[in-house]
Amino acid sequence: MRHATAIVARATVVGLVLLTAACHDLLTPTLPAGTSDPSSVKTEAGALALRRGVIARSADALTLFVAASGLLTDELEAGTRGRSGGSIDPSMYADERILPEPPVSTLSSTLDEPYGDLQVVRGEALGAIGALRTYAPAQPPALTAEMYALQGYAEVMLADLYCSGVPLSTLDFEGDFTYRAGSSTPEVYQHAVVLFDTALVLAAADSQILNLARVGRGRALLALSHYAEAAAAVAAVPDGYRYQLSMSWRGGATGGPMVTTTVSDREGTNGLAFISSGDPRTASHQTGINEFGLPQYFADKYGDPTAQLPITLASGVEARLIESEAALQAGDPSTWLATLNHLRATAIAPALPDTTDPGTPDGRVALLFRERAFWLFLTGHRQGDLRRVIRQYHRPQNAVYPTGVFDGGRGLYGADVTAAIPAQEHVNPLFTGCLDREP
Numbered sequence: 001m002r003h004a005t006a007i008v009a010r011a012t013v014v015g016l017v018l019l020t021a022a023c024h025d026l027l028t029p030t031l032p033a034g035t036s037d038p039s040s041v042k043t044e045a046g047a048l049a050l051r052r053g054v055i056a057r058s059a060d061a062l063t064l065f066v067a068a069s070g071l072l073t074d075e076l077e078a079g080t081r082g083r084s085g086g087s088i089d090p091s092m093y094a095d096e097r098i099l100p101e102p103p104v105s106t107l108s109s110t111l112d113e114p115y116g117d118l119q120v121v122r123g124e125a126l127g128a129i130g131a132l133r134t135y136a137p138a139q140p141p142a143l144t145a146e147m148y149a150l151q152g153y154a155e156v157m158l159a160d161l162y163c164s165g166v167p168l169s170t171l172d173f174e175g176d177f178t179y180r181a182g183s184s185t186p187e188v189y190q191h192a193v194v195l196f197d198t199a200l201v202l203a204a205a206d207s208q209i210l211n212l213a214r215v216g217r218g219r220a221l222l223a224l225s226h227y228a229e230a231a232a233a234v235a236a237v238p239d240g241y242r243y244q245l246s247m248s249w250r251g252g253a254t255g256g257p258m259v260t261t262t263v264s265d266r267e268g269t270n271g272l273a274f275i276s277s278g279d280p281r282t283a284s285h286q287t288g289i290n291e292f293g294l295p296q297y298f299a300d301k302y303g304d305p306t307a308q309l310p311i312t313l314a315s316g317v318e319a320r321l322i323e324s325e326a327a328l329q330a331g332d333p334s335t336w337l338a339t340l341n342h343l344r345a346t347a348i349a350p351a352l353p354d355t356t357d358p359g360t361p362d363g364r365v366a367l368l369f370r371e372r373a374f375w376l377f378l379t380g381h382r383q384g385d386l387r388r389v390i391r392q393y394h395r396p397q398n399a400v401y402p403t404g405v406f407d408g409g410r411g412l413y414g415a416d417v418t419a420a421i422p423a424q425e426h427v428n429p430l431f432t433g434c435l436d437r438e439p
Contacts, residue, residue: 218234318376
């Protein structure tokens with residue numbers, strides 16, 4: 001299979017920067033840093049700068065999203081576990097999963113942060129699309145396709161992490177913004193599919209962006225239980241394909257979302273053995289001891305918390321996992337297992353030994369999602385997957401997410417499996433809060 005790898009460099013502060021204080025601000029553009037001339041973006045160079053800004057913002061948003069997804073599930077734990085008094089890192093509340101809706105509490109700020117950046121990606125992408133079409137018509141259509149695809153991924157992540165009721169408000173190019181009422185979780189995924197469809201048309205001559213849209217479309221369709229369609233969407237994606245963004249876990253002088261967290265191991269009864277399994281896909285190394293004497297672990301795949309390294313947004317590995325799940329859903333366990341073992345033989349060196357069929361429907365589902373968890377470790381897929389296990393495979397919440405005693409918190413893990421939409425959205429006059437907090 002062809003190997004296609006692209007590391008998209010994280011841009012400096014250029015492009016259409018959108019503020020994040022409220023819904024209005026999420027949609028209101030400001031000028032690029034270092035200029036006071038509104039006409040500066042009304043050129044081909046300005047349009048290309050806006051595109052680079054969207055890519056940079058997508059990297060930032062993905063970093064925050066991966067940390068939030070990891071804390072809410074079993075991938076990460078708050079590094080300050082064990083505190084018995086005094087101030088507590090907000091990441092502990094995300095880890096504990098007791099998450100009342102704003103304005104009752106602001107304790108879930110770790111889960112609030114991705115919301116702003118993901119909505120900003122949507123707004124900036126719309127601005128970049130308009131600018132590329134208006135001021136850079138000679139540029140390849142794939143550049144515009146990439147903006148549609150990144151907007152689609154932002155919407156998939158919003159649907160994965162937040163409660164039903166995310167508003168998909170829009171900003172008209174060089175015009176006004178339009179508030180939208182909250183969309184249900186399926187509606188957000190469906191809107192993402194439309195964006196990926198547009199990207200597919202525009203990216204027809206560019207395999208890198210075409211495959212980005214294919215994988216995104218497959219991911220959204222999988223969340224909608226359209227298994228056969230999802231498999232068809234990713235069928236042409238090569239095994240070795242990767243679309244990567246360059247990011248740093250530290251995220252700035254004050255530290256980023258992964259600096260105070262630690263890779264988890266068998267968290268809350270249901271958690272997977274990400275460390276103790278010895279599996280190379282989730283290998284982690286100890287980076288120190290926190291102030292409470294607890295060890296801190298960081299994933300080997302990302303080097304160390306200060307590194308600027310690529311993170312994979314879409315891959316051929318994910319494409320094969322989608323096909324494997326579709327085969328299982330179609331009653332074809334032979335193809336399901338063969339696809340999983342194909343990845344184990346080809347997607348990592350040295351190859352992993354074949355896995356075996358547990359022989360029962362429940363065992364096969366458990367194995368599938370374990371393989372997904374290990375292949376897609378800390379790339380932002382785990383939260384969407386655990387919600388799907390409840391929603392599509394009818395497993396009870398307390399058999400899926402970490403449960404039982406939460407050390408250092410308020411006693412027990414909570415039952416919340418979605419983050420509430422942050423208070424910054426409440427300026428939207430059409431927003432009425434979460435439609436529900438179901439998976």
